[in-house]
Amino acid sequence: MKFSTLYIKTLRDDPQEAETVSHKLMIRAGLVKKISTGIYAYLPLGLKVLQHIMKAVREELNMIGCSELLLPALIPSDPWKKTGRWDLYGKEMFRLSDRTDRLFCLGPTHEEVVTEVVKNDIRSYRDLPLYVYQIQAKYRDELRPRFGIVRAKEFIMKDLYSFHADNDCLEKGYKKVFHAYEKIFERCSIKSIPVEADNGAIGGAYSHEFVAQTPIGETAYVICSSCGYAANLEAARSKVAICSSHEESKKEMSEMATPGKKTIEEVSTFLNQDPSKFLKTLCYRNQKGKKILAIVRGDDEVNEAKLKKIAGADIEWSHEDQELMGFVGPAGMSGVLIVADERTKKIINAICGANKVDAHFMNVNYERDWKAQLSGDIREVKDKDLCPECGKELSLSLGMELGHTFVLNDRYTKPLEVKFASVDGRMKTVLMGCYGIGISRMIAALIEQHHDEKGLTWPVQMAPYKVIVIPVNAESEEQTILAEKLSNELNSNGISNIWDDRNLSPGVKFKDAELIGFPYAVILGKCLEEGLAEIKVRKTGETFKIPLNDVIEKLKQWME
């Protein structure tokens, strides 16, 4: 196919709207175009990469016995109400009414719909296990769309759902999908690692995230290079020393003026006390308006996912309770729900806000001066914390979440009443797993991992086209004829390619070829006189002069 026929347009300069490498390159190389905040069009080159990704996903999932189907994106509210998620999902769910005022949402995920679909088809244990998946646009009204297509309002997802008769089968199925995911990312040449994760709004028992190692991710995770333990921060645990001041004796609680000192740093400097002595106190509220204080040590941070696990999924950072910011503390507080990180209970003679401006309490002690209704691990694991499994040092990294696998158990099948007749004839509730891959986001991960200063350096199997044929002199009839002929021959050999028929300088053509990242450029220029073509390998920059007749064989060899 001729370059000029296709809809391929590159930009010379970085677009202003983009911050990250992948976002810039996707726009400059003409892979996507912004329609609105968090809403993108996939242009032909971008769509080709998407299609390669989808092919890999389909083949690997079909191979393990999954059936592809296609659910609607426009979903009636009824099943969401049955599982309670119509209310739980909040503002992230796009909602609308039809002409008869019936309520619908745009599917942010499809647990409810798929469960309703398979429900009447699962009658006995013979119908299980069942694995169904789809590849489809999903909709989430993100508060802060970011990084181009990475956090978008409309995006393409592969969502797989599995249904099982018992826990054993669910575990086996989960592992099977887990391995298929590893193969998918490997096939797509994306380096990623599975980490333990929190189930969040999806619910269920446990889950893993597949995180691509990219500089721009929003997923923070820790990994232990010694035993392999890996978890994202929402789920990460660590071994921590409980307290450094066991030996101190409890002193009498007193109030201290701390004028204008709000942050732990300011107060600890002012009082000359270590931050680890402080009860850092954050205000939340749940949907009913109940005030919640989360308490962590002054040198720790609250992890909201962990907090929600203990205090309820519906709590939110409280904007209304900020006037006392910096001076709030659990001592002497009543009528609020206090949730303490386990470590804070052991601090002897702690310091906390005195619940009035410009004052702190000193020598605050648990049980005597304050109590928590709930406690547990709500602190965020930090770089160099110790591994909960082997005790060696953890290291903290950022990455991009590409996949998420969940053991849901009966989170959906119970409220939606999906039952089957088991081998012994009794009716039991079906168990369920679900497994997502962010298809569109994978392009960004690919680019973050495969680019250089000149542009994209696609792995061969992921490139929009494998080869570009460039006649150096656009006005040479000989080169034009040869280019078209070679392009056709490549096609007959199943090698996707385009030839650059544009009446532009060779420099512009080479730059475009490098920016778009064709793995191989076949250059027809001066060496034609000696019967040679030049092949330039994008990734290495190497150039080879090859007899014209051997070009296709050579390319085939390399691609294997």
Next chain:
Amino acid sequence: MKFSTLYIKTLRDDPQEAETVSHKLMIRAGLVKKISTGIYAYLPLGLKVLQHIMKAVREELNMIGCSELLLPALIPSDPWKKTGRWDLYGKEMFRLSDRTDRLFCLGPTHEEVVTEVVKNDIRSYRDLPLYVYQIQAKYRDELRPRFGIVRAKEFIMKDLYSFHADNDCLEKGYKKVFHAYEKIFERCSIKSIPVEADNGAIGGAYSHEFVAQTPIGETAYVICSSCGYAANLEAARSKVAICSSHEESKKEMSEMATPGKKTIEEVSTFLNQDPSKFLKTLCYRNQKGKKILAIVRGDDEVNEAKLKKIAGADIEWSHEDQELMGFVGPAGMSGVLIVADERTKKIINAICGANKVDAHFMNVNYERDWKAQLSGDIREVKDKDLCPECGKELSLSLGMELGHTFVLNDRYTKPLEVKFASVDGRMKTVLMGCYGIGISRMIAALIEQHHDEKGLTWPVQMAPYKVIVIPVNAESEEQTILAEKLSNELNSNGISNIWDDRNLSPGVKFKDAELIGFPYAVILGKCLEEGLAEIKVRKTGETFKIPLNDVIEKLKQWME
């Protein structure tokens, strides 16, 4: 692949919700499942057929130089406001707001979005022509969803848009796409014909519909078997005798009591007058509330598409003006817009409602007793009307609209200001065409044209799987091993298949195979003793005994 692994479930009985053959069979054979009125899930077998259709569409369009892209379905209102369609589209458009109260719609079509996307990439005549298309879910809040997936609220469409420097190029492009459409339907084994059509809400200059010959369509069209003229009723013209009563002399207008006689039939019988003497009068209103009377001859019907072309696209049948129904007429009417079919102006001594209950006017004559502000062809063409091209008889048929091609000219490029530098350097407005295919609906057309009393009879290239291998005795180890082996061999030969491993009676398996419509069933039963397999051809019902080792070769031969 094993039957039991996949998500394939058939129903023994016709579902109550379905009226048409294709709808019944799609549900019984497990191709789709209803989620809500007009909203369906495509189950694995249905999706496979969809994918075959999409493949054919993609290959034919890529072959003529179209580039595939993917636009969002969630579209901001801005471009729609620029073209005026935000208001024009009415209730059929699903609208919603995001968390910041910004307005969006779910794309019912994409002229606006695609035009905004390509706008800045079309700078000069060198960037033209440009052909881009997508395959995507579309959303229309249909007043009356019907026939399962045929008229649905969410459906899959291929929409192609072409951009051109001049009319010549647009015409050529239109023809190119037109021929590709003919090839697509032929490849998919769907009999269809292109007919002249009205542009409707899409606007532009002219258009064609591709109509599949099916008993359940909603598209009425006329065709002339003599000269080939074909048009849907919204666009159809015909040669009609202007009036039968030229010779009569005009009599004085008078009022006649017609108690309780409302319909043309009742009044014409009561007065003993031919229906062709009547001025049939229908009330409409436009969006501003202006009342419009449409006048056709008593033996004709108003065609609303034609009426809208003359009186404005925003008019609607008026529910508020029905109290005088049957007694309305143009004589003596003022303050309304009267739109007359050309034929009505020639009726001598016509009869019409007297604008009060139970009364009609007699001897009403044009110009003397009533006048029309607008007139033209607003009558619906009827079976056996005469062809406007050759004068032979037209015949009226019903069919299913599968495709629609439009010459849009500058309907969108002008309001959205898409200009290019022409060869002579002047800036000109780009011209545009658009071309749709109802992908999901094509399955219904396929089934309407390919089924029998036992179920589906897919053309080989459209079948979800080409072959089913049936071991007759589910408990025979020999048959099981052979079936699995044969299935694997078929796979290696690129022949899609499943083998029926279910522990069910042969009768049930055969029935399922026929219902689902595998083009070939390879039956492993008694003849195995003689080294033979039975191959049953679904379409013809023929059975062949073939040496086991020749099965694959034989199938390959037949499929060619």
